Amino acid sequence: MSIVSGRDAVSSRKNPSPNILIVDDEPDIIELLELTLARMGMDVVSARSLDEAKQLLQSKRFQLCLTDMRLADGEGLDLVKFIAQFCADLPVAVITAHGTAENAVAALKAGAFDYLAKPVSLKQLRDLVKSALNLPPMAAHAVPAASSQSNQRVLLGESQPMRQLRATIDKLSRSQAAVYISGESGSGKELAARMIHERSARHQQPFVAVNCGAIPENLMESEFFGYKKGAFTGAEKDHDGFFLAANGGTLFLDEVADLPLAMQVKLLRVIQEKQVRRIGESQEKNVDVRIISATHKRLNQCVETGQFRQDLYYRLNVIELNMPALREMREDIPLIATAVLEKLCRDAARPVSSFTKGALAKLVNYDYPGNVRELENILERTLALCGEVQIGEAELQLPVATKEAKSSIPENINLILPDLDSGLPLQDYLDQLEKDSIIKALNISRYNRTKAAKTLGITVRSLRYRMERLGLNENV
Template sequence: MTGAHILVVDDDPDLLRLLSMRLTGAGYRVTGTASAEEALVKLAMERPQLVLSDVQLPGKDGLALFDAIRAQHPSLPVILLTAHGTIPDAVEATSRGVFTYLTKPFDGKALLDVIANAIAMEGAADTASDGGEVEAWRAEIVSRSNRMAEVLAEAKLVAASDASVLIRGESGSGKELVAQAIHRASPRSGHPFVAVNCGAIPENLLESELFGHVKGAFTGAVANHPGLFQAANGGTLFLDEIGDMPVALQVKLLRVLQERMVRPVGASHAVPVDVRILSATHRDLDLAIIDGSFRKDLYYRLNVVSLSLPTLAERREDIPLLAAHFLARLALKYGRKVNGFAPDAMKALTTASWPGNVRQLHNVVEQVTALATTPLVPLALVQRALRVPSVEVLSYTEARTRFERDYLVGLLKITDGNVADAARLADRNRTEFYRLMQKHGLTPGLFRSDGSVAE
C-alpha cells in the first residue's frame, strides 16, 4: 500500500497534524485540509486513493462531503471519524456507501488496518507495479505478494525462450492465467494461445482434438478437422491437467514433440507444426511416474522449466486485492451497486482457509455479490458463502474423476468383483473397463467376498 495518496479532512489542527504524521510514517502521501470545501478543491486537482474525514466540519459536514465525493467518484473509499454524538449519522452513512467509520479516540493500528483494506479494495494504489509493459503481459494476475512476484519474475524470464514449461499448483491456484501471461510476454504473443484440459475430454476424443482427423477416419468424421496443434501453429498450446492424459496418448504426444510433426487420425502423412508447449498439473508427476501412469521421457520433455504456484493461503496479502477485483467485475455483471466489504467481512475473507484457492474466493465473492442489498458486503453474507460445501469449488476434472471412481467402486461391489459383469452393466468392453480400474488403482480382488473389502 505504501505510497498511496490520502486526503485527510479535519478542522482540528492538532488532530490533522497527528493524522498526517502517522500516515506519512506508514508510507502514505498525505494532503491535509481543514474544510469540506477545500477538500473538494483538492479533489478536483488530484484524485487520491482514499478520503479520511471528520464528520463535524465547518460549513459542509463530513456527510455532505461524502455525498459530493460519491457524485463525482463513486468508487473512491471514504472513512469517517466521528464523536459519540454523531455515531447514528455515521452508521446511516455506511448504508449509503461510506467504507466505514471510526469513533474518537481511535486506535492507531486499527486506523492503519482499515485504511490498508480500503485502499486494497479500491485497487488504485498500484504503486508497486512494474510499469505499463510488465502490467500488459500480466494484467489478469492480481497480486502484490512476494511469492507471486518471484513466480512472475521467473515466468517473464522463461517467456523470452521457447522452452517447455510445466506449471505446478493446486486446483484453482491460477495455472492457466500464468500460462496466458507467459504467452503474452513471449515472441509468439501475436499468434494463437490454445488451451485444452486433458482431463475434461473423453479419452476416445482427445486424440482427435489434439491431432485432428480426416474425413471418414471414424464414424461421425464427416469433414477434415485440423486439431489443436495445428490451430496453435506459430503460437502456444497449453495442456492443462497433463497428468490426466492416458498413457497411450502420452506416447503419441511425445512423438509429436520430438518430430515437430503431427499426423491426424486416419491420415497417411504427417504435417509440420511450430508450437510452444506449456503444461500444468495439480498431480505429483514424480509419483505418477513411479506407479506407471505417466511416462518419464514425456515428463522430461515437458519439464524443461518448472514453475510452482503458491496456494491462496500462502499469499494472504493478495486476498483483499482479489476480492475487490472480483467484486468490481461481478457487480457489473449482476447490475449491483456494491462497492466494498465491511471491515469484519474482509477480515473473515483474509483469515479463511481457502482449500479451493482463488477459484473458491471467486465463487464466494460471486455469491455475496448476487445476494448483497447494501453498498458494503456484510460479514453475515461472507460467513454464509464460506459455509458452502467444498463440492462447490471442485474443478470439472476433480468432480469427474471422483464420480468415475465412485461409479466403478459401486459396480464392482454389486458384481462381487466380476469385471465382465461390471463392464456389461457400464456398457463398456472389458479392456476399457480394466484400463479405467487401473487409472483409479482398483483391482477385482478388493471386491470379492472371499477377499478384502473395498473402502
C-alpha cells in the same frame, strides 16, 4: 559495469537493421551464420571469446545474441548468465553439439531464449531469429494496479511470492522452453500460462487450451492430431486438431496427468519429431508449438507409480513454475478480493460494493482450499444473496466445513482480534492480526518455526518473510 541494453533502442537508431552478436571460436560456423543473417538484412558482429563478447555487450546495442556452448576461454552458459544479469531484455540462443539435451536444458533454465543443434539447420536458424526479434518489450516490474487499463492479463498482489511469480513469468516468456506449471486447484495455472504466451514471441499466434481430463479416451487421437474427411464414420469434413490449431503459438495441456498411457506415447513422438499426421492421411505435417502443461497432481509421484511416462515428464518439465496457494499470500487477499468484487459488480450492472473491516479480516483468515477460484465463487454467491452496498461478516457465509486459519491454531492460543473501533487503517489492522497470530503460534511451538508454520498453514519460507516484514525477527 555499464551494459548497453539491446531491444529498447531499435527505434532510436538511424539504421533500422537489427544488430546480431555471434560468439563462436569456429571460423566456418561464424561465416555460415554471417552469410545467412546478412541475407536476412541483419547487421552482424562476431566475437571469438567470452571476454570479447562481454566487451562488445558493454559498448554496442544488440537485438539478439547467438553463442556456442563451448568457447576457448569459457562456457557459453556463462555468457547466458551474464546477459540474464546485466541485459535481461536481450534474447540469447545457444548453439551446441556437446551433449545437446543436458546442455540445452541447462541453457534454457539459465535464461536462454532457445537453442540450435549442430549441424545448424538454416531454416531453424531463420525461424529462431524471426521469433527472437518478435519478442515484445519486457513488462515493467511495477506492481499492476487493480484498475489497470492494459489488455494484458495481470496477477495482483504485493507479497513476496506474488512478486517472485510475476518475475518468473516474465523470464519464462522470453524463452521457448517447455514449462510445467504445478499448484493446487484454482491457483491460476491457466492464467499464468496465458500470461507467458501473451508476453512471448508467439503472442500474435494462437493460444489453444486443452483440458486433458475432459476428453473421452476414444476421441483423444482425433482431437489432438485431427482427421481427414471420410477417415471414419462421422468425419464429414477435415479437422486440424489441437496441434495444428496451435501451430506457431502455444498449446496448453491442462490436467496433463489425466492422459492415458497410450496417448502419452503418441504425444511424446509429436513433441520429439515436431510432426503430426492426421487420421486418414499418409503424410506428416510440420508443427511448431510451445508446450505448457499443468496439473494439480504431483506429476513426479505419478511417474513413480507408473501412471505417467518418465520420458514424457522430462520433455514437459524443462522448467517448472509453482503457483503459490492463496493462503500463502494472505496480505494480497484484500487487493484481490476488492478487484474481484468490483468486476462482479460491473458485470452485474450494479453499484460497486465494498467490505467492512470485519468482512475483510474474515476473508484474510479463511484458508481457501479452492484458492482464487473459491474466493471468486464466495463473492459471486455473496452478491447474489446480498442487496447491501457494504458487505459485512454475516453476508459472506464462508463455508464451515473447511477450517479458517484462525481455528487452525490450537485452542489454547486464544487469539484476540484487534478492536474494530480502534480507528486503525485497514492495513495496520490486518498486520496486527497477522502479527498476533504468528506470535501465539511461536509461543505454542516453543519458537520452532517449522511447527509454527505448520500450525498457521503456511510454508516456513512464507513465515520467515512475514516475520521479517512485521519486524518480528528483532524480538525472536
